[in-house]
Amino acid sequence: MANNSEKKTYHFDTQRLRAGYEPKDHNYAVSVPIYQTAAYDFRDVKHAKALFGLQETGFLYTRIGNPTVNVLEQRAAVLDKAAGAIALASGMAAISYALLNIAEGGGRILVSPYLYGGTIDSFKKLYHKFGISIDYAENIENPEKLADEIKPDTKAIFVESISNPSAVLLDIDAIARVAHDHGIPLVVDNTVATPYLFNPIEHGADIVVYSATKGFCGHGNVLAGLILESGKFNWREDKFPQFYEKHYTLRDPDGNYRSFIEVFPETPFTGRIRFTYLDFFGAVLSPFDAYLVLIGLETLSERVSKQVQNAKALAEYLSNHEAVEWVRYPSLKDSPYYNLAERDFKKGAGGILAFGFKGTDAQRETFLNSLELFHYHVNIGDARSLIVNSPQTTHSMLEPKEKEKAHIPENLIRISAGLEDINDLISDLEQAFKQALHK
Known part of the structure; x- marks a missing residue:
């Protein structure tokens, strides 16, 4: 039609x-x-x-x-x-x-x-x-x-x-x-x-x-x-x-x-x-x-634009956090995809980012359970900010060799940035990190 x-x-x-x-x-x-x-x-x-x-x-x-x-x-x-x-x-x-x-x-x-x-x-x-x-x-x-x-x-x-x-x-x-x-x-x-x-x-x-x-x-x-x-x-x-x-x-x-x-x-x-x-x-x-x-x-442009803005800010915050091993977001200058992002994604490289939690499995679970603002579920692209441990959820059906090929380590945590105030999002992550690491 x-x-x-x-x-x-x-x-x-x-x-x-x-x-x-x-x-x-x-x-x-x-x-x-x-x-x-x-x-x-x-x-x-x-x-x-x-x-x-x-x-x-x-x-x-x-x-x-x-x-x-x-x-x-x-x-x-x-x-x-x-x-x-x-x-x-x-x-x-x-x-x-x-x-x-x-x-x-x-x-x-x-x-x-x-x-x-x-x-x-x-x-x-x-x-x-x-x-x-x-x-x-x-x-x-x-x-x-x-x-x-x-x-x-x-x-x-x-x-x-x-x-x-x-x-x-x-x-x-x-x-x-x-x-x-x-x-x-x-x-x-x-x-x-x-x-x-x-x-x-x-x-x-x-x-x-x-x-x-x-x-x-x-x-x-x-x-x-x-x-x-x-x-x-x-x-x-x-x-x-x-x-x-x-x-x-x-x-x-x-x-x-x-x-x-x-x-x-x-x-x-x-x-x-x-x-x-x-x-x-x-x-x-x-x-x-x-x-x-x-x-x-009808609100696609405004939503995605704000999500891109929040995702980049979250990526920069996480890049400097002692409890984070690595961050994957194309618009970061140290990303291997930075040049492609600059060439092909003039309005931003999306609202999805991932980071490696530096800690034990138990600490990672405490971190996720301690979040108050981020929603813990498997959707992405929502107006609300979402977080999930992808290797154990959305990609749990992948065998170890498949995860390795897809570059998905067990400590990966995925964020889908929403439309909340970025200061509130960062504060929520920060308090969860502190609870997980007993600081």
Whole structure:
């Protein structure tokens, strides 16, 4: 349902409020209405036939399209400068649908070792059962050598723009060039950055995924996911035959079978997901949840800007603390990712940082239990500041060798900076350190 037909005459902060929505088409409601309905009446038999035959755009059943959800899809597409978008029930649904859509029938996905723990766990438990192999790149930070790891049946490269939990930055432009030289798409999980801080498509990405649960919405009250496509990738038939398979359900008015490439020439990727994976696997985003994401999106710039400001201040404070072994935040001048942050993240390198607690396991637990202001749970991108011991929670499913490859030591603590006063946040950390170290 999402498209890129809207004129891009406004700047980002206007589009996050206005894109994809015309009040006159919705009884002049200023706020996007919640179309809480399972289905939609047809005007007549001809109308029903046109909708089911994809000769007319519209809504027939909320599992594959809904007006509230459609506004979110169009708005996300405009913000990411994408050709099309599809909203789903979670970020994991977005990752799964995107990668399955690419490697359907078998193949390999070359992935960064710096990924969310749930993503890695899904790779271990699920994908091989669908004939898809996952290869962890040894040279993801050395793109000039990455080509050596691409095999004849590699179907895509998958990375995070800012990794969770260690805030690793990658040279997305260089990785995209390697992918395109080999005729495969680059898929970027842009959850931590959000479209406010980084636009993967402008840096060569072909597919972008989000857990909109996180910074995209920003209030910790909804689960949602998004997949966007650039509209620029050449889905060659020899490499991706699934886009060229002709189906009876895609037939034209004369009864000729058609493929997704023929029916959705500008957005074959999201078009195929909508009428295959979403339709049959059913990870549907509810209209009310889409509304919550839209409301959160209206304050995206202000929220993320303050989170970046707080994250940098926290990183600087922790860098000088005697109970801290190391700090990982790209905007610190001693970070190995400082130059990439300066080049690609002009508005800041995100609200996520990690540090190594210098002390015993018991002291680390006392520190976490002593915090009064930070929320101790596994979400990120919330308006509230969050903290968690990632190796024992979000990445606890990783085996020791996998943690080592992902550079996640057991003493790592992750912070997702919120919108509180920075002095209060630092004071809370300081009192917790004192209790943990008996000072």
